[in-house]
Structures are given as structure tokens and as C-alpha cells.
Amino acid sequence: MKSKKKRTTGKNTGSFLFFSIFALLALCYVLGCSPKTVPPPSGHSKTAAKGTFKPYTIKGKTYHPLNSSVGFEEVGYASWYGPNFHGRKTSNGEVYNMEAMTAAHKTLPMNTWVSVTNLRNDLKAVVRINDRGPFVDGRVIDLSKAAARSLGVLGPGTAKVRLVALGYKKAGTGQGNKPARYIPPASxxxxxxxxxxxxxxxxxxxxxxxxxxxxxxxxxxxxxxxxxxxxxxxxxxxxxxxxxxxxxxxxxxxxxxxxxxxxxxx
CATH class of the missing domain: 3.30.70.1070 (Sporulation related repeat)
Incomplete structure (x- = not known):
């Protein structure tokens, strides 16, 4: 009888261990213990900030975010985006505010400040990159509504511009007697x-x-x-x-x- 009882106990213990391990694995899967693939941004997307330096693919084309903005200059067409995206998350995880001086760029590092000049009327504005886009051939930057307004792009919808990267802002607002200072990232x-x-x-x-x-x-x-x-x-x-x-x-x-x-x- 002792032998039989021992075998029965062993069987119950094995079953308990099996189901315990199975439950732990299931819980691990639900909590995200298994590796995950970071989804690419889809244009003004919800990708977390930690993934903004990773390559991503849109419509079959792969983009490689730059590690630095030093010496970056670019000429092309600017467009703008507003109400349809207002309140949504940007690619760096912020909430998009169309009245803030921000913009989307395909490869510049997030939080880079960029000087934008409208080549049609010579108006200038400084914007901060916090989103990815625009994914249209020929367009190099997607401005917030406020930035588009200050550059005279709001009405026409697009304009040829020159971009010059300034770096990361260290101090100053750029208004009045508080000039903005920028720190260039690695060369x-x-x-x-x-x-x-x-x-x-x-x-x-x-x-x-x-x-x-x-x-x-x-x-x-x-x-x-x-x-x-x-x-x-x-x-x-x-x-x-x-x-x-x-x-x-x-x-x-x-x-x-x-x-x-x-x-x-x-």
C-alpha cells in the first residue's frame, strides 16, 4: 500500500508541476516575456521614442534615421498636417499639438531643432522634429499648422523650402532677449x-x-x-x-x- 500511495503521489506531483509550468509560460507570453518586433511608424504614428533610431519601412521603402544632424541641409517641398492628427501621438510618443512649432521628418533625430526657410517668400521659422513623415516623393518636411502659418504655407499647402539643422536646444526661448542656444550632436x-x-x-x-x-x-x-x-x-x-x-x-x-x-x- 505504501508503494502504491507513493506512486499516486508522484503522479499528482508531476501533473501539478506540468500545469504550473504551462501556466507560467502562458503568463509570460501575455506579459510580453517573449521577444517582440517593434512596428515601424506609419506616418505620424504611435511608435515609442526608444524605437525612433531604428530603420523602418513604409510602402516598401526602408528609411534609416540619422544618428546625427551635424551639417544637415536639405532643399525640397514642405507640406503641413493639422486637425486630422491633432491630439494623436507622434512618432516620439508625444501628443501632437498642431499649434506648437513642430514638424515631421523622415530621418532627422527626434528633438532636433531645424531652421526652415520658405524659398518663395524668405519667411523663416524654427521647428522641433517630433514625428516621422511625410512619405510623399519630393516632400522633405511636414509642418505643424502653426509652423505652416508662420511660413506662409497654410494657404498654398506646399512650398519649396531649405532646411538647416541647428541641433538640440540647450537654453533660451529664441524670443526677446533670450536667444536660443543649440548643442550639435556627434559629428x-x-x-x-x-x-x-x-x-x-x-x-x-x-x-x-x-x-x-x-x-x-x-x-x-x-x-x-x-x-x-x-x-x-x-x-x-x-x-x-x-x-x-x-x-x-x-x-x-x-x-x-x-x-x-x-x-x-x-
Whole structure:
């Protein structure tokens, strides 16, 4: 009888341990113990601030947020966004206020202050980047309603502008006798940089493009990137420690027909 009782107790103990482990695993899954893939921003999105430096893909195109804004200048078209997004979360986790001097940019570091000049009327404004976008070819910045108003963009809807990155604000409001002071982040010279020419889900297609590019370009690599839900094979051309040189390569590649080529940081 002792032997039988011992076997019965052992069986009950095993069952208890099994169901206890199962319950713990289920609880761990619910609480997020398993790895998660950070979703990319979808244009004025709800992505948390900690993910704003990670590459993200919109409409099949991958964007690589810059680690620095030193020396950053850009010319292109500005647009603006207002009531439909007012009160929603921006890409850095803030609540969007269309009456604040903020803007969305595809790659500049969050909280970078940028001087924006309307090339049509020479009006200038300083805005802080707190969102991602606009994801429209040719447009380089999406202004808040307040910023668009101050630049004369509110009526036309778009305007050609020049962007100059100022850095992170350290002190001062920029108004009256309180001039704003900005701290530049780390230098672009820390590179290295390359130019992405294409991204494929088929590895053979990526290597085929790489082989054709090696006819004119010495350094061509295929970089594997696991987005979490899909694996991409990126074709990168060149390698330089200077963003200016990377953009020169970008311009040459676009002239050769690779119209969506863009500079990336390694």
C-alpha cells in the first residue's frame, strides 16, 4: 500500500508541476516575456521614442534615421498636417499639438531643432522634429499648422523650402532677449556611410543587382536585414566616413537610373 500511495503521489506531483509550468509560460507570453518586433511608424504614428533610431519601412521603402544632424541641409517641398492628427501621438510618443512649432521628418533625430526657410517668400521659422513623415516623393518636411502659418504655407499647402539643422536646444526661448542656444550632436565624420540602391526579399535578385553594379562601383555589398516579419537583402554601394561624399554617390547613382537610391549609415 505504501508503494502504491507513493506512486499516486508522484503522479499528482508531476501533473501539478506540468500545469504550473504551462501556466507560467502562458503568463509570460501575455506579459510580453517573449521577444517582440517593434512596428515601424506609419506616418505620424504611435511608435515609442526608444524605437525612433531604428530603420523602418513604409510602402516598401526602408528609411534609416540619422544618428546625427551635424551639417544637415536639405532643399525640397514642405507640406503641413493639422486637425486630422491633432491630439494623436507622434512618432516620439508625444501628443501632437498642431499649434506648437513642430514638424515631421523622415530621418532627422527626434528633438532636433531645424531652421526652415520658405524659398518663395524668405519667411523663416524654427521647428522641433517630433514625428516621422511625410512619405510623399519630393516632400522633405511636414509642418505643424502653426509652423505652416508662420511660413506662409497654410494657404498654398506646399512650398519649396531649405532646411538647416541647428541641433538640440540647450537654453533660451529664441524670443526677446533670450536667444536660443543649440548643442550639435556627434559629428557625421564618425560614419561610415554607404548608398542603398535596392532591397529585395529574394537574395538571388539582390546578388544579381550587386553583380551589375560592380562593373562601375568597386565596393558593393549585399546586407541581410531581418525586419521581424520578413527578411530583406539590401544592396549597398560604396563606403565612406563622410555623409557629403555619400550623398555625392547617391546623386551619381540616381543619374544612372537608380532614382530611389539614398545614403545610409552602417
Amino acid at each position: 557625421y565624420q564618425k560614419g561610415p556611410f554607404a548608398v542603398q540602391v535596392g532591397a529585395f526579399t529574394s537574395e538571388s535578385n539582390a546578388w544579381r543587382l550587386a553583380a551589375s553594379l560592380r562593373v562601375k562601383w568597386q565596393t558593393v555589398q549585399v546586407i541581410r536585414f531581418d525586419r521581424g516579419d520578413r527578411v530583406f537583402f539590401r544592396v549597398w554601394v560604396g563606403k565612406t566616413t563622410n555623409l557629403v561624399q555619400a550623398r555625392e554617390m547617391q546623386a551619381k547613382l540616381r543619374e544612372q537610373g537608380f532614382h530611389k537610391a539614398f545614403a545610409v549609415a552602417w
